[in-house]
Every structure is written in C-alpha cells, then in structure tokens.
Amino acid sequence: MVAATSAFADVMYNIDIDQPEHHLAKVTVSFPQTHESQLKVNLPVWRTGKYAVLPLADGVRNFVAKDEQGQPLTWQRTASGEWQVALTAPTKVTVSYQLYANELGQRVRHIDGTHAYLDASGVMMYSPSFRHEPVLVGLKVPAGWQSYSGMAAGAEPHSFTAPNYDVLIDSPIETGISHHRRFNADGKQYDLVVWGEGNYDLEQMVVDLKKVTLASQQIWQGYPFERYLFIVHATSGARGATEHINSTVIQLPRFNFREREDYLRFISTAAHEFVHTWNVKAYRPEGLVPYDFQQENMSDLLWMAEGSTSYFQNQLLLRAGIMTPKEFLEDVAKRIDRNQHTPGREQQSVAETSLNEWVAGGGDYARNHSVNIYSEGYLVSMALDHQLLNDSKLKVSYRDLQQSLYQDFRLPKGYNAADVRELLQQLSGKDYSDWWKTNVNTPISYDFDKLLANAGLRIDAGDKQQADFGMQLASDSLKLSWVERNGAAWQAGIAAGDELVAIDGVKVTPKSFAKRVQDFKAGDKVAISLFVNDTLQTKQLTVASAAKDKLALKAVANPSRAQKAFFKAWLGLEWPFTKNGEFKK
Structure with a gap:
C-alpha cells in the first residue's frame, strides 16, 4: 500500500x-x-x-x-x-x-x-x-x-x-467490528459508528443526531466541515467524550442508553461535542493557538471554551424538540444547586480556574476551594446571555457573540478577553469592562432569583428542612469523601479521609448513615467517632439543616408579557406554563 x-x-x-x-x-x-x-x-x-x-x-x-x-x-x-x-x-x-x-x-x-x-x-x-x-x-x-x-x-x-x-x-x-449508519442533513454527510453491544437504538440515535446537527444553525451560520463522524463506544464502564474537528468519540456503559435519563445523557453529550465543532475547533482562545503538544497551552478563557459549550448543549436539544422544557429547567436547577453547594465559588473566579485547569485535581479540596470551567462557565455564560438580552432589548443574545467569534476569529487566529469585550460592545453598544471584572475576574455570587426573573422564573427550594452533617461518604465506604467548608462537620474538626465509626456511640454502616443522620434535628449535639490517621477520636458536631426537597425552577406568579418575551428570546420557545404554573402538555 x-x-x-x-x-x-x-x-x-x-x-x-x-x-x-x-x-x-x-x-x-x-x-x-x-x-x-x-x-x-x-x-x-x-x-x-x-x-x-x-x-x-x-x-x-x-x-x-x-x-x-x-x-x-x-x-x-x-x-x-x-x-x-x-x-x-x-x-x-x-x-x-x-x-x-x-x-x-x-x-x-x-x-x-x-x-x-x-x-x-x-x-x-x-x-x-x-x-x-x-x-x-x-x-x-x-x-x-x-x-x-x-x-x-x-x-x-x-x-x-x-x-x-x-x-x-x-x-x-x-x-474494527461495529455498527454503522449514514445520514445527510443540510447538505452535509454524517456517519454514526457504534462499537460494542448495548441497549441502544441505532435508528433513534440517527433521528435525534440529525435534529441536533440542524439545531446548530440557530447559533451559527454555516458549518466548518463537509463530513462528520460520531463514534460511540458502548463500554464495560468507561465513560466520557472528546471533541475533534470533524468527529467526536462518546463513551458510555453499554446498558446506559435505553432509560430516558440515560438517553438524555447520551444525546446531551453528543450535542456538547457537536457544539465544540465551532467553539474550540473552528475558533478558540489565543492561548490555545497553535496547540503546543509538548507543553501546556495556558488560557484564562477555558470557561468559554468548555462552560459555554455546556451552556449550549441542552439548548440544542430543547430547540430541536428532543428535550422538554421541564427537563431543560430541571437541568438548570441542578446546576444552580451544585453551585450553591460548592464553597469554592467564594474563592476562585472562572478566569482563575481556567488558568488552573492544567493542574486541577478533584475531590474535597477542589470543591471547597475551587470551581469548574464547565459548571461555573455554564452559569457565567447564562448570566452574560441574560445581560446581552437586557442591554439590547432582546435583539442580541450570547448566540450572536458566538457567531461573531466564528466570523471574526476563525483559526489560525485566536481571540483574547479584550477581543470578546470589544465584540460585546459592538453587539450591544455598551461597555462590558465592569461586567467582566465582576463576573469573570472575580468569584461570582449570583442572586439567581433576580437573574431568572428576567425569564419569568423563580427558584423553589421547598419549605421542608432536614438534618445535615455537612459531610459525604465515599461509595460503599465509611471514609469521608467530602466535608463541606464551614459546614457542621468542618466546624467540628472533621476532614475528608477520616473514617466514620459510630454516631453517639452506635456503630454506623455505609447503608445506615443517611437514615441515621435524619434521627437528629438542627441544633442537636452529636458525638462522632472516627479513625483519624488510624487513631480513634470522638468529636462533637452541632447538627445543621438543609433543604429536603430538590431545588426546582418554577414560573413566577402572573408573569408579564415582557418576561414571556424574554423567555422566548432566550430559549426560542413560547411560554411553556399554564396559568396554574404547570408545564403545558
């Protein structure tokens, strides 16, 4: 050959x-x-x-x-x-x-x-x-x-x-030995190749992937490829995904495709990687141009490269009719809840976490003292989207900024923070220097109710409270994987890595721990026995409280025409609620 x-x-x-x-x-x-x-x-x-x-x-x-x-x-x-x-x-x-x-x-x-x-x-x-x-x-x-x-x-x-x-x-x-399907959409050719057996539905995957590809044109105009390949690995446990200029690889456990939650995870991941075909692969921060394969490529804009991609992935599914408004808003609620239970949001900005990504670890220290380019970048992207919509009276959105980057900073060019702020001013007619300083270069602390009220939404955390020790166990273990900074366990001097033995002198197991916590109420004094560096210690913990119900996003009472119009400009959908605040069927 x-x-x-x-x-x-x-x-x-x-x-x-x-x-x-x-x-x-x-x-x-x-x-x-x-x-x-x-x-x-x-x-x-x-x-x-x-x-x-x-x-x-x-x-x-x-x-x-x-x-x-x-x-x-x-x-x-x-x-x-x-x-x-x-x-x-x-x-x-x-x-x-x-x-x-x-x-x-x-x-x-x-x-x-x-x-x-x-x-x-x-x-x-x-x-x-x-x-x-x-x-x-x-x-x-x-x-x-x-x-x-x-x-x-x-x-x-x-x-x-x-x-x-x-x-x-x-x-x-x-x-290798795989399943293959080919389809065309908007003049482009796509291939789906699936390796490994599993409970996936190839034909449904093709239908929805085609919808995802077409929905991309509600953000960008044109495609940076002629052919595109979706590679899917149905694995024995490996999971994750990686974007490329003309393809992506997506890995999920082989029987994690059929159930609705599992399938949404798959198709949302596919949308994320497809968004990357523009954001990162067609245009990206100048710190990543060109790639230096023998050392780190530093950039303070990785939150835009990854977090903004996360922000758009489910919007593609929503606009394509694959994900319902209820499912979309449930995902937004989970992201807000995660942010509120990540103490690192008070210490690290998205610009700093972008620069730290090359050495970022995980676990207790990261959650307590850091944020994430994906999750925090999503929230900053949402806040910027809302700011643009407000400043332009719904004429300009974050989608327009992405299209401008695609037009003006196509590789081999790269963009920096000053370039983004200049584009924002061109699009909105307003100076975003102060906004950038507050939301990008400073640890963020959003009033999410105020932010979401633009679109006629409010946060509902429920009225019920439950006991909270402020600590989590590792899977099937009594070792603590996380102790919330300034939470009940933290205040008692308990740390991640300590091994739980007993609560008030009674043995505890991984299965009984969660139920045992609920035997107490806020303000109770509890004796926590642990092994700390193989030494048995007992520490006094004062029980705190936390919301019992999942955080949810709901419609405000009597939403205005302006709020409904904002919702449509933001997500491309008509108001999805009935007068009683229920989701329309």
Whole structure:
C-alpha cells in the first residue's frame, strides 16, 4: 500500500495491529529527506480536549530509527515525549516502535480483539520539522474489520489522508467490528459508528443526531466541515467524550442508553461535542493557538471554551424538540444547586480556574476551594446571555457573540478577553469592562432569583428542612469523601479521609448513615467517632439543616408579557406554563 501511494504524502504512517488480543501494534513512521544534523521526533504529552499532561509515551517500546538504506541511526531520549535522531548525511528517516494501547477511558488508544481506537496524540509520533506536511495513514487490521475517520479516505482500504499533523491529531480512527449508519442533513454527510453491544437504538440515535446537527444553525451560520463522524463506544464502564474537528468519540456503559435519563445523557453529550465543532475547533482562545503538544497551552478563557459549550448543549436539544422544557429547567436547577453547594465559588473566579485547569485535581479540596470551567462557565455564560438580552432589548443574545467569534476569529487566529469585550460592545453598544471584572475576574455570587426573573422564573427550594452533617461518604465506604467548608462537620474538626465509626456511640454502616443522620434535628449535639490517621477520636458536631426537597425552577406568579418575551428570546420557545404554573402538555 505504501509504495503505491507514497507520491501523495510526505509523512507516512503504517500501523500494523498484529497482536490485538494483547493490545499491541507496530507503528512505522517515514519522514522525508532532511539535511539537518538531527531529527527531533515527538509523541505529544497531552491530547486535545483534555487540558492535562498525560504519560502517553509510556506506551512506547522498542524504538528504532533507520536511514533510507535501512541502516540503524543512533538516537537518544531527551524528554518524556521526545527522541533525538542523529544524522551524518541528508537522508530520509524511518522510525518504528511497539505501541501498547489499553487506555480506553482516556480516549487516546485502545486495541483489543474487536476494534482499535486510535487518537494520533497517543499513537503517531511527529517531527516539528514536518508538522505542516501532508500525511498518509495506512492500517493493517484483522480480517472483517471496517475503518472510519473524519479524515479523507486514501487510495487503499483502511487508509486515510490529512493535509498536516494538526488535522491528523484531531481526526481519530475507529477500526474494527461495529455498527454503522449514514445520514445527510443540510447538505452535509454524517456517519454514526457504534462499537460494542448495548441497549441502544441505532435508528433513534440517527433521528435525534440529525435534529441536533440542524439545531446548530440557530447559533451559527454555516458549518466548518463537509463530513462528520460520531463514534460511540458502548463500554464495560468507561465513560466520557472528546471533541475533534470533524468527529467526536462518546463513551458510555453499554446498558446506559435505553432509560430516558440515560438517553438524555447520551444525546446531551453528543450535542456538547457537536457544539465544540465551532467553539474550540473552528475558533478558540489565543492561548490555545497553535496547540503546543509538548507543553501546556495556558488560557484564562477555558470557561468559554468548555462552560459555554455546556451552556449550549441542552439548548440544542430543547430547540430541536428532543428535550422538554421541564427537563431543560430541571437541568438548570441542578446546576444552580451544585453551585450553591460548592464553597469554592467564594474563592476562585472562572478566569482563575481556567488558568488552573492544567493542574486541577478533584475531590474535597477542589470543591471547597475551587470551581469548574464547565459548571461555573455554564452559569457565567447564562448570566452574560441574560445581560446581552437586557442591554439590547432582546435583539442580541450570547448566540450572536458566538457567531461573531466564528466570523471574526476563525483559526489560525485566536481571540483574547479584550477581543470578546470589544465584540460585546459592538453587539450591544455598551461597555462590558465592569461586567467582566465582576463576573469573570472575580468569584461570582449570583442572586439567581433576580437573574431568572428576567425569564419569568423563580427558584423553589421547598419549605421542608432536614438534618445535615455537612459531610459525604465515599461509595460503599465509611471514609469521608467530602466535608463541606464551614459546614457542621468542618466546624467540628472533621476532614475528608477520616473514617466514620459510630454516631453517639452506635456503630454506623455505609447503608445506615443517611437514615441515621435524619434521627437528629438542627441544633442537636452529636458525638462522632472516627479513625483519624488510624487513631480513634470522638468529636462533637452541632447538627445543621438543609433543604429536603430538590431545588426546582418554577414560573413566577402572573408573569408579564415582557418576561414571556424574554423567555422566548432566550430559549426560542413560547411560554411553556399554564396559568396554574404547570408545564403545558
């Protein structure tokens, strides 16, 4: 295959999936002739869509470099993802290595007896000297496998071409035994490829994915692709998703598709990744332009890249008629409730959390002292949307800002915070410097009732209260996974990692803990026995209270015409409530 098509590519990759049952493949990369004294060869240290350094090079063994006569070349490892090949004369260079691919959940590489998922960031080395040259990828796969990618197909079966490494690294390959459907929408071609058996309905997925793709045009005008590939993995537990310039990969446990809540999670994730085709893949903050695959790309606007994408994902479903207004507002309520139970909102702004994303961990410390580019970015995006609607008397929304970014800052350009504020002023006629300082560069504290009243909505937390210890157990364990900052347990000197033993001298179990808490009322003094660093201690806790019912968004009494008009301008729907405040059927 390589000899027949070598004239069409300057950098050629051959991936021989020779031991799929052992998650192994052999990768060979052929580089054009170089006159340099050494050729630098890299494997990225992170992948697009996940702002974290990953040990991707750990999957590489048996690295070999040869010249165009097939003679070995000397080389040395100079960084975790870098090899330096010494050259004594101009020559073409071929490198080969064994690849171990058993990292399905990271969405970089996975090979087994039924398929291979190959993201170039964890599979295909590149040389900075030839990063911008055309590439050809050829696969040698077991009989019966089919291969798919957002890249253009090559002349031979199981081969693909790309204009450069940047397109290659953003165009993963799915090859193996899978289910395939193709559909067209608005002049664009789409493929759905599902690997793994599960309780999904392929035909329903196609119907709704088509609706999602069409709903995108209520935000943007035009598409940055001609073909698009949805890759779905029905897994034994791995879950997550990653966006790419012409495709996405979505992973869910194989039996998490049928129930309404599960299906909405799937189709909402698909919408999120599809929104990314514009926001991040067609235009993105200048800190991410160009991608530097060997070190972090810092930006204080990751909240826009991710949080704004989260903000629009369910709007696509709502506008497409896939999600009901009730389901949409329930999701907004959950996000507000989560914010109110994240003490880190008082300490970290969305700009700061964007810069911190590359080193962000999780767990107790993160929730108590940090926020999240996704969840907090969603709320800032909603607040900005409402501000634009108010300032423009419903003529301009956050959708218009996204369209302007798509028009004015298409790659290879990148935008910064000043560019966004300038666009906001152009759209609304108002200066957003103070708004930006208050909502982006400062930890936010929204009056959500006031914010939502624009659209005729109010927060209903219910009147019922219940006992609250301000701590959570890890799954099926008595170890504390979270202790709410300044909550009851925190005030008692209890910390995450402590192991609960007894309440008021009576043994507690993971199953009995929640019920045991409700044996008390606010103000009660309770003795909490725990192991702290393997030492038994007892601490006195004063029980607090918390709302018993789930937070909900409801219609205000007697909503005005202006509020109903705002609701429609915001979400694209007529007022969904009856006079009694119930959702219309």
